[in-house]
Amino acid sequence: MTGHIFISYSHSQDRGYAERLAAYLASCGHRVWFDKEIIQGDRWPQAIRTNIDSCAAFIVVMTPEAERSEWVEKEIDQAHHTSRPILPLLLRGARFFTLANVQYEDVTGGRMPSPNFMQHLRMIAPAQQVSWPQIPGFNGTTHSPTGLPGPLFQSKPIGKDRTTLWGQLAVATAGLPILPLLFSITVLHFAYFANFFILSTALSVVFGILSTQQARRHRRKPRLAYVAFLLDGIWLALVVTLSLTV
Numbered sequence: 185m186t187g188h189i190f191i192s193y194s195h196s197q198d199r200g201y202a203e204r205l206a207a208y209l210a211s212c213g214h215r216v217w218f219d220k221e222i223i224q225g226d227r228w229p230q231a232i233r234t235n236i237d238s239c240a241a242f243i244v245v246m247t248p249e250a251e252r253s254e255w256v257e258k259e260i261d262q263a264h265h266t267s268r269p270i271l272p273l274l275l276r277g278a279r280f281f282t283l284a285n286v287q288y289e290d291v292t293g294g295r296m297p298s299p300n301f302m303q304h305l306r307m308i309a310p311a312q313q314v315s316w317p318q319i320p321g322f323n324g325t326t327h328s329p330t331g332l333p334g335p336l337f338q339s340k341p342i343g344k345d346r347t348t349l350w351g352q353l354a355v356a357t358a359g360l361p362i363l364p365l366l367f368s369i370t371v372l373h374f375a376y377f378a379n380f381f382i383l384s385t386a387l388s389v390v391f392g393i394l395s396t397q398q399a400r401r402h403r404r405k406p407r408l409a410y411v412a413f414l415l416d417g418i419w420l421a422l423v424v425t426l427s428l429t430v
Contacts, residue, residue: 189309190239190268191218192259194250201275201294202245208296213311233262240309242268246288248277257282269308273297350395351408358388358415361422381423385416392416 189209193202199220206216217235219228232255236242242263250256260282263270272279272288279288289301297305361381392409399406 187240187309188215188217188235188238189241189243189305190236190259190263191216191243191245192250192256192263193218193245194247194253194256195219196253197249198245198247198275204294205243205245205273205296209305212302214305214309232259236262236268237266239263239268241271241305243271243273244280244283246272246274246277246280246283251277251280271301271305271308347395347398347406348408350391350398351406351412354388354391354395354412355408355415357384357391358412358419360384361419381419385419388412388416 191202191206193199202218203220206218209216217239219232236259242259244250244256244260244263260270260280270283270286272283272286273291274288275291275294289297291297361384389412392406392412395409395412396406399409
């Protein structure tokens, strides 16, 4: 088998995640190979080496147990030796010292890879159209993933990324209280300013929350939402100060 994705992981601790990852990749149309079971004998190391040499991408699940694993170390060495594209996934602990110069994907907590990671993976190992996800096994046969969690096989659309849009609205509404301050606060009634502040801040918080949710869904940082929340905090401090002085 060629053009597949090889998954390297620690058998002692990370088999469950490796199986879920394999099922997820298969549901996205990728062919996956991983040594699901520990097989003794001379033919098994040869099978691993053959599948590393012929893989389109080499994914290693980084955990402290995997870094101490002799087999994982050998598999990484073989991937380096054959110039396979190495895509590390950080599940627990810290990134491997031997992969310090390779960008990794953070999947702590058992998350699946992000859409950006999957897009990069498709450029390296083009996905195929499949009617049902199948995971190639060590003996060349395919194993049905029906025993694995169902939601992994549902490719739900993420939708359009509106993180920036909601963030811009959050910043804009957070900046509205500056309008009354363009005039003298002694001329305007303080209650009017307070009501204006409450309305604009409420809208800003709502837009900020929407931006944060979108950013989390698309694995981004809601920087504009952070700016809006900072402005809301400044206005809150100002209103409290004015309420004590007016």
